[in-house]
Amino acid sequence: MKKPEETGLNKTSAWDSVDRKAVDRFATEYMSVIRDAKTEREFVEAIATIAQAEGYTLIDPLSRKAFPKSDKLLFINRGKNAVLVRLGKHPLGDGVTMVAAHVDAPRIDVKQNPLFESTGLALFQTHYYGGIKKYQWVTIPLALHGVVFDKNGRKLQLRIGEDEADPVFSISDILPHLGQAQAEKKLSEGVAGEALDAIVGHIPSSNKNEKTPVKANSLKVIAEQLHIDERAFAAAELEMVPAMKPREVGFDHSMILAYGHDDRICGYTAARGLLDQRNVPDRTQIVLLVDKEEIGSDGDTGMQSEFLELIIERLLHELNEKATVRQVLWNSVALSADVGAGMDPNYLDVFEAANAATVGNGIVITKFTGSRGKTSAHDASAETLHKFLEILDKKAVPWQVAEMGKVDVGGGGTVAKFLSKRGIETLDAGPALLSMHAPQELASKADLYCCYLAYRAFLEQGR
Ligand code: MN
Numbered sequence: 001m002k003k004p005e006e007t008g009l010n011k012t013s014a015w016d017s018v019d020r021k022a023v024d025r026f027a028t029e030y031m032s033v034i035r036d037a038k039t040e041r042e043f044v045e046a047i048a049t050i051a052q053a054e055g056y057t058l059i060d061p062l063s064r065k066a067f068p069k070s071d072k073l074l075f076i077n078r079g080k081n082a083v084l085v086r087l088g089k090h091p092l093g094d095g096v097t098m099v100a101a102h103v104d105a106p107r108i109d110v111k112q113n114p115l116f117e118s119t120g121l122a123l124f125q126t127h128y129y130g131g132i133k134k135y136q137w138v139t140i141p142l143a144l145h146g147v148v149f150d151k152n153g154r155k156l157q158l159r160i161g162e163d164e165a166d167p168v169f170s171i172s173d174i175l176p177h178l179g180q181a182q183a184e185k186k187l188s189e190g191v192a193g194e195a196l197d198a199i200v201g202h203i204p205s206s207n208k209n210e211k212t213p214v215k216a217n218s219l220k221v222i223a224e225q226l227h228i229d230e231r232a233f234a235a236a237e238l239e240m241v242p243a244m245k246p247r248e249v250g251f252d253h254s255m256i257l258a259y260g261h262d263d264r265i266c267g268y269t270a271a272r273g274l275l276d277q278r279n280v281p282d283r284t285q286i287v288l289l290v291d292k293e294e295i296g297s298d299g300d301t302g303m304q305s306e307f308l309e310l311i312i313e314r315l316l317h318e319l320n321e322k323a324t325v326r327q328v329l330w331n332s333v334a335l336s337a338d339v340g341a342g343m344d345p346n347y348l349d350v351f352e353a354a355n356a357a358t359v360g361n362g363i364v365i366t367k368f369t370g371s372r373g374k375t376s377a378h379d380a381s382a383e384t385l386h387k388f389l390e391i392l393d394k395k396a397v398p399w400q401v402a403e404m405g406k407v408d409v410g411g412g413g414t415v416a417k418f419l420s421k422r423g424i425e426t427l428d429a430g431p432a433l434l435s436m437h438a439p440q441e442l443a444s445k446a447d448l449y450c451c452y453l454a455y456r457a458f459l460e461q462g463r
């Protein structure tokens with residue numbers, strides 16, 4: 001095999017050209033945001049707080065009242081999908097410039113009837129969310145985040161396992177001594193979905209008549225601490241996420257190991273790219289932060305929902321414009337901001353080096369996604385690529401072109417195809433990660449910063 005260093009276009013390190021002080025500053029801010037925002041709801045809330053502090057006004061697109069006089073607007077859809085809009089000088093009918101990223105991440109969801117007892121332990125039944133390698137999620141500390149209603153009907157936002165004093169939860173794995181049958185299985189079957197139940201309690205109730213004393217005691221403790229009973233889980237939305245903080249990796253502190261880079265690294269850099277726009281733009285700028293990408297972008301908060309249409313329809317009305325929503329969309333351009341696969345030095349054989357991304361070599365431009373013969377792809381046109389690469393070159397933003405892996409090895413998708421079906425001229429662009437979809441993913445600080453520069457430049461230049 002050819003050494004990857006010897007092949008490929010634009011395979012120079014972004015570290016050679018970025019302002020390292022600015023990179024470190026930016027990385028510190030990003031790490032503090034993703035340390036505290038580990039679910040789609042929490043990330044939407046975090047970005048909304050930052051945006052409002054920067055002068056963005058939260059608006060309900062369904063409100064009958066006229067919009068306040070502001071050119072910086074924030075829309076939140078059911079707490080899981082946020083849209084930032086910076087109105088430009090040109091009519092909306094000329095189209096808008098968008099960057100879209102997703103705010104959901106692979107995780108372990110709690111089932112609606114979760115609590116049971118086995119072998120002196122209380123456990124939660126779980127159902128994993130997104131494309132995970134299940135064996136990676138056992139034996140690590142997990143935090144419980146999400147929404148549940150207490151006995152008085154009050155909505156509680158749980159966040160248990162993030163403070164040092166909090167307990168965490170954990171999924172067990174069989175010891176190697178008894179793991180021979182497991183070891184013989186295919187890696188994908190070594191840990192079954194139903195073997196991802198998480199330990200949540202251990203002390204039995206003092207009432208010796210209880211058939212399941214550990215479950216009973218766990219319910220008692222839960223009731224004392226949260227004022228909820230077993231029925232509350234039926235209407236809850238609880239997610240187990242790694243109870244770990246983002247950490248710098250390497251003697252040179254060059255990388256970030258953290259949960260949820262996919263795709264909050266793009267969500268954060270895109271939002272920052274919009275918030276840091278100096279001048280009133282010509283074209284309206286939009287950052288879309290959508291939910292449910294990891295499970296197909298379906299539902300009322302995913303990229304396939306029509307929340308974007310709802311907002312544009314309302315904006316056209318407020319601005320007294322005659323254009324239709326379809327005209328706005330068909331005249332628009334977007335970056336689908338999502339992470340890609342970085343070449344993994346431990347697994348070089350799945351990559352075709354000349355067309356694979358290298359961590360630290362700048363934002364990755366991906367012409368097409370999909371798998372096998374480009375099935376289910378978004379495939380950007382040459383014109384779109386040409387325009388975007390010109391923008392990056394003009395601003396001297398390091399970039400590389402890549403597809404996910406070797407032909408026929410696998411593949412994947414992003415929100416791009418759901419943007420482009422609306423007529424939006426769309427291109428995939430984001431950082432390369434290592435260990436994507438693992439509880440702790442690895443990103444280069446240089447790439448983080450390049451994405452910020454790229455999204456900011458794209459929003460500024462439009463077409
Ligand atoms: Mn993604």
Ligand code: MN
Pocket residue numbers: 262294437
């Ligand atoms: Mn993903």
